Amino acid sequence: MPVRQVRKSHSYHHGDLRDALVASARAILEREGLDALSLRETARRAGVSQAAPYHHFADKQALLAAVAAKGFEELTAAMQSRMELESVPLARFTATGVGYVAFATRYPALFALMFGGIVEKLSSDPDLLTASVCAYNVLQDAARHALSSEGRSEADLPMTSLTAWSLVHGLSKLILEAEVSPANYGVKTSEELAALMLGKTVAGDKLTY
Amino acid sequence: MPVRQVRKSHSYHHGDLRDALVASARAILEREGLDALSLRETARRAGVSQAAPYHHFADKQALLAAVAAKGFEELTAAMQSRMELESVPLARFTATGVGYVAFATRYPALFALMFGGIVEKLSSDPDLLTASVCAYNVLQDAARHALSSEGRSEADLPMTSLTAWSLVHGLSKLILEAEVSPANYGVKTSEELAALMLGKTVAGDKLTY
């Protein structure tokens, strides 16, 4: 006997409305953008009345926080899966960056929600905080291994991580918001551009920052 | 005889409402943030009826575009004034980056307006396009001189500029939106953090990207 009822059709109760609302919000984000993301529209998409979400989220901000947390989980997975394609520490490190840019440019509105200052609860929502810290840790762990494989001091870790994060975060935002186009740099996709840029910061198998 | 009437008090006509509206919008941005920036509130602050702005701007977007254009002019000035404090090409280059971060973190909401995808007319408003291109040119010119002073090929210019831009843009956004704090890196201000980061990408008087 399942603890949680799963999607019984024609039932008065929904089954798993919370997840469905997060999914609806996500769908609106990707199809219509951030401006179109309202609680009412989210409820509409989930086939439920406008008041229903209040049984699962305290307010709109709480829904947004849940969507953002989901985004950070996916970002973590995107970075990890790229990293696992490589074996050399330095290549694994740059792969996390390529994964970051690939995720950002594939889900622009979600990325904007995660980093655009829209979610006010960043630090107060524990799930969201955890998810975002996890994502950062992927990058930082990869940086740690890269540094140690080059015999460099662990004292460099914070700045090396911050520099890498700035590079990929900045590139992502510039592609999304400042009309930077991979085509202007002789490549087709944003991940190729990220790989190209990160490659320039590596000289003779050595990390330059 | 002045072509344009300047601020006659108690006059029915305002004198220079267009500039006053841009200034009001700017003030709202800095004090209350982007969410509080409405056409009505802007008119209120300028001491004028809610319909008055329509004699100077086609719609809200046009006002936003004007504010953003002003922002790019100030960003250009901020980068230039930093650069002019230095004489060595490489130092002048990194100085533009420090100026960029200083501007971004001093005027967070304005910076968000300039780069947050809020202004839809980025490419269609010629003043805005010009202003943003000017800002980019400061950075690119500094990069060109830095490269040439090191005897490197001008072919590297696009990627070097993009890398520098990504670094400073990313750092700015991370400070503003991801709770990155200069204090965690042993410095007090965001410009010190920028200088520290950019310094790490320079090894033995050589640019590493």
Next chain:
DNA sequence: TGTACATCAGTGAACGCGCGTTCACTGATGTAC
């Protein structure tokens, strides 16, 4: 096994809100004669 009942996830109507924009208007200005 059957029934009473507490629980709680839904409903749908309503609230007040500030917004962007439009409209017919009016007062001030500068200019042609």
Next chain:
DNA sequence: TGTACATCAGTGAACGCGCGTTCACTGATGTAC
């Protein structure tokens, strides 16, 4: 120099809109007995 008039930057009331949120409610569910 004085006056008629075109121009245009203002006014203030009104429009419709979708929003977040609240409310009393109702139907479905699981459980104690």
